[in-house]
Amino acid sequence: MEEREKLHENQRGPLLMSDVRIRNMDEFAVVCGISRPTISKYFNDPHSVRDSTRKKIEIALEKYDYRPNVFAMNQNRKLTKNVGIVVPYLADPFFAEIARNMEQRCLDHGFQPTLYSAHGQKQLEIDILDGLRSLKPAGVLLAPLGRDSDVSFVEKFCRDVPTVLFDSMVHGLDEPYVGSDNPQFARMMVEYLCRDGEPPCFFEMESPANPNAVKRRNAYLEAMRYFGHEPQIIQAKGQGWSFEEVGRLGGLAALEAKAFATNTVLCSNDRLAIGFMSACFEKGFTIGRTEEAAIRIAGQDDHPFSRFTCPPMTTVAQDYESISHHALETLFRVIDGAKKPSKDKLFGGKLIQRASA
Amino acid sequence: MEEREKLHENQRGPLLMSDVRIRNMDEFAVVCGISRPTISKYFNDPHSVRDSTRKKIEIALEKYDYRPNVFAMNQNRKLTKNVGIVVPYLADPFFAEIARNMEQRCLDHGFQPTLYSAHGQKQLEIDILDGLRSLKPAGVLLAPLGRDSDVSFVEKFCRDVPTVLFDSMVHGLDEPYVGSDNPQFARMMVEYLCRDGEPPCFFEMESPANPNAVKRRNAYLEAMRYFGHEPQIIQAKGQGWSFEEVGRLGGLAALEAKAFATNTVLCSNDRLAIGFMSACFEKGFTIGRTEEAAIRIAGQDDHPFSRFTCPPMTTVAQDYESISHHALETLFRVIDGAKKPSKDKLFGGKLIQRASA
DNA sequence: CCTTAAACTTTGCGCGCGTAAAAATTTGAT
DNA sequence: ATCAAATTTTTACGCGCGCAAAGTTTAAGG
Numbered sequence: 001m002e003e004r005e006k007l008h009e010n011q012r013g014p015l016l017m018s019d020v021r022i023r024n025m026d027e028f029a030v031v032c033g034i035s036r037p038t039i040s041k042y043f044n045d046p047h048s049v050r051d052s053t054r055k056k057i058e059i060a061l062e063k064y065d066y067r068p069n070v071f072a073m074n075q076n077r078k079l080t081k082n083v084g085i086v087v088p089y090l091a092d093p094f095f096a097e098i099a100r101n102m103e104q105r106c107l108d109h110g111f112q113p114t115l116y117s118a119h120g121q122k123q124l125e126i127d128i129l130d131g132l133r134s135l136k137p138a139g140v141l142l143a144p145l146g147r148d149s150d151v152s153f154v155e156k157f158c159r160d161v162p163t164v165l166f167d168s169m170v171h172g173l174d175e176p177y178v179g180s181d182n183p184q185f186a187r188m189m190v191e192y193l194c195r196d197g198e199p200p201c202f203f204e205m206e207s208p209a210n211p212n213a214v215k216r217r218n219a220y221l222e223a224m225r226y227f228g229h230e231p232q233i234i235q236a237k238g239q240g241w242s243f244e245e246v247g248r249l250g251g252l253a254a255l256e257a258k259a260f261a262t263n264t265v266l267c268s269n270d271r272l273a274i275g276f277m278s279a280c281f282e283k284g285f286t287i288g289r290t291e292e293a294a295i296r297i298a299g300q301d302d303h304p305f306s307r308f309t310c311p312p313m314t315t316v317a318q319d320y321e322s323i324s325h326h327a328l329e330t331l332f333r334v335i336d337g338a339k340k341p342s343k344d345k346l347f348g349g350k351l352i353q354r355a356s357a
Numbered sequence: 358m359e360e361r362e363k364l365h366e367n368q369r370g371p372l373l374m375s376d377v378r379i380r381n382m383d384e385f386a387v388v389c390g391i392s393r394p395t396i397s398k399y400f401n402d403p404h405s406v407r408d409s410t411r412k413k414i415e416i417a418l419e420k421y422d423y424r425p426n427v428f429a430m431n432q433n434r435k436l437t438k439n440v441g442i443v444v445p446y447l448a449d450p451f452f453a454e455i456a457r458n459m460e461q462r463c464l465d466h467g468f469q470p471t472l473y474s475a476h477g478q479k480q481l482e483i484d485i486l487d488g489l490r491s492l493k494p495a496g497v498l499l500a501p502l503g504r505d506s507d508v509s510f511v512e513k514f515c516r517d518v519p520t521v522l523f524d525s526m527v528h529g530l531d532e533p534y535v536g537s538d539n540p541q542f543a544r545m546m547v548e549y550l551c552r553d554g555e556p557p558c559f560f561e562m563e564s565p566a567n568p569n570a571v572k573r574r575n576a577y578l579e580a581m582r583y584f585g586h587e588p589q590i591i592q593a594k595g596q597g598w599s600f601e602e603v604g605r606l607g608g609l610a611a612l613e614a615k616a617f618a619t620n621t622v623l624c625s626n627d628r629l630a631i632g633f634m635s636a637c638f639e640k641g642f643t644i645g646r647t648e649e650a651a652i653r654i655a656g657q658d659d660h661p662f663s664r665f666t667c668p669p670m671t672t673v674a675q676d677y678e679s680i681s682h683h684a685l686e687t688l689f690r691v692i693d694g695a696k697k698p699s700k701d702k703l704f705g706g707k708l709i710q711r712a713s714a
Numbered sequence: 715c716c717t718t719a720a721a722c723t724t725t726g727c728g729c730g731c732g733t734a735a736a737a738a739t740t741t742g743a744t
Numbered sequence: 745a746t747c748a749a750a751t752t753t754t755t756a757c758g759c760g761c762g763c764a765a766a767g768t769t770t771a772a773g774g
Contacts (some may be wrong), residue, residue, distance in 0.1 A: 023758085023760090024760055024761080025760070025761065026761095036761085037762090037763080037764095040761070040762070040763085044762090050770085050771090052770095068760080068761075069760055069761070071759095071760085072759070072760035072761045072762085073761060073762080074761095074762095075760085075761070075762080076762040076763075077762065077763095217754085217767085227750095233771090294751080
């Protein structure tokens with residue numbers, strides 16, 4: 001009691017930040033004039049203590065730059081405040097952008113986000129999830145590699161850690177999923193292209209890692225039949241995540257073979273379209289929806305760079321905001337224990353009409 | 358002794374992975390037949406124990422999926438095996454790419470990389486460094502925001518944590534720095550452009566956050582004088598990290614004002630150039646080095662998308678490999694204590710001649 | 715003023731591992 | 745075989761905090 005009073009007295013004295021260094025929560029509790037368990041409670045959730053108590057602690061926090069030891073905090077806690085965000089390929093600005101959005105939302109809710117990229121590698125995705133598990137995260141937002149993912153491993157991971165999948169589903173996984181309504185993307189674009197000119201061919205990768213590509217292809221086929229046109233699919237050889245290069249090479253090959261039955265091409269995604277546009281330029285085909293243009297090209301995703309292509313790309317915009325918002329809402333709900341069997345949530349896209357189609 | 362013998366016996370029996378769950382290092386030591394401190398030493402550095410001992414441990418690791426508790430491990434350790442990688446803007450594929458490279462090298466050297474992006478925000482950079490400090494990282498690779506960085510804060514951080522700066526220097530900071538020889542970039546490109554056609558104007562952001570931009574501008578000025586040409590600098594209004602949009606809007610304004618004295622424009626960086634190319638297209642200016650083209654445009658950086666612009670962009674390639682390699686070598690040297698006053702290391706760029714200039 | 719629930723304090727244990735020191739063992743070379 | 749050096753074992757303590765239980769204080773409502 002005596003020592004406590006003394007230190008407590010100092011608090012009102014001319015004590016500078018650097019004068020006393022708080023070594024642990026016990027010492028901090030003393031200078032606060034509050035017991036350690038309450039301090040502990042405060043750091044776990046600031047609003048779990050009385051207003052007057054919180055105020056006292058926060059005043060002390062201004063004075064001393066104490067911060068609880070992260071490792072000691074998390075050691076004896078079943079669940080931390082960490083949230084893992086895992087994407088398949090961070091060099092794709094789409095993922096960078098949506099990850100940024102999610103990070104921000106985590107911080108706003110008092111969680112500590114950590115970003116990981118599998119860089120398109122199966123083994124790295126496994127290693128990331130493996131390492132993540134030992135961080136005892138409160139939850140994980142996972143955009144899997146897709147076809148390349150180790151399904152049984154991901155499944156096992158999801159059993160241990162509250163996980164919300166986004167962007168790409170994994171077949172046979174029962175976790176909550178938030179993403180885009182890919183069939184709607186393709187349908188909408190096919191309808192627009194048919195209304196505005198010749199019906200589109202469909203340009204895609206031969207064996208896409210991302211299952212969304214399959215949905216888009218099927219939706220294209222359906223939509224074309226619905227409108228009474230003959231569908232045509234052209235596949236670019238190649239694999240991996242260098243979509244632009246695959247699109248360029250595949251585009252060159254297709255153009256040389258005069259493979260396109262119409263003057264309109266709907267690409268499976270914007271990055272592929274960027275590569276294809278490059279191929280068209282190389283071959284001297286002018287792109288656009290004007291009379292003098294030779295070919296119309298449309299993409300899907302509204303990639304951050306798509307508005308700067310020449311010409312600017314007509315595409316379907318993913319609803320970044322809604323996806324990240326809903327993904328985190330879902331995750332928080334799962335974390336809070338109300339394990340609602342929240343079904344998949346899909347968001348529609350918006351047609352972005354630019355000059356390319 | 359008795360219990361140990363018993364468990365040790367089990368090891369040779371028909372024991373499956375899932376049969377026994379190892380709860381901590383003590384139990385794992387028992388099934389290894391090795392004392393805990395040695396096990397601890399192994400996990401700290403596998404090559405610090407005798408070969409025969411390592412073998413025994415690794416055999417046991419195959420059998421039981423024990424992994425030491427990350428939090429307990431790091432609690433009493435002054436330095437962890439964590440390495441922080443901090444970039445100013447991850448949605449820029451240049452940073453995504455170099456971060457990927459650095460991550461891989463960390464893993465190869467037995468470190469645990471964690472990636473952070475300040476997303477162009479000063480406060481976020483501070484928060485990231487602040488949080489990083491409490492993770493007791495072995496070292497940090499920091500590409501600062503630049504002009505927007507809180508210099509005194511970064512300085513204080515560097516005093517506490519072994520740090521290697523890359524990409525962008527912070528004025529008045531004495532830490533080891535690894536980056537590109539930006540003046541050489543501009544010099545080389547000016548020389549090429551002058552040799553191949555009209556001398557270039559210089560297109561840049563009004564008040565760039567990145568100090569490299571200033572170096573490139575000054576190098577442009579110098580080179581132009583050296584070659585006996587009148588330099589001309591055109592500035593795009595705007596700030597932030599949406600370089601493409603700034604370049605497009607600034608480009609439109611400049612083109613409308615007929616501001617360019619020659620038919621050749623050297624942009625401060627590729628992203629600005631991508632935006633400027635978009636503006637040129639919009640205004641009907643054909644880009645390229647052929648006779649019929651109206652304007653030549655060159656960039657700097659060799660951004661991952663620059664080879665897919667229409668036309669493909671002539672630029673100067675940053676030496677990703679060398680930068681990330683040298684940055685990590687330097688960091689490891691600093692971590693190992695040999696605090697050599699390693700001076701800054703700059704790498705030259707390579708001229709990438711494509712169709713745009 | 716009394717009643718009660720909520721918030722806080724006190725006490726004390728335990729987590730899983732780092733680490734130090736001294737003793738015991740193994741290794742490798744003479 | 746001999747001996748020093750390298751490695752491992754034994755023993756023991758401490759890190760900083762989570763967490764639980766029981767007692768005490770505070771705040772709110774009638």
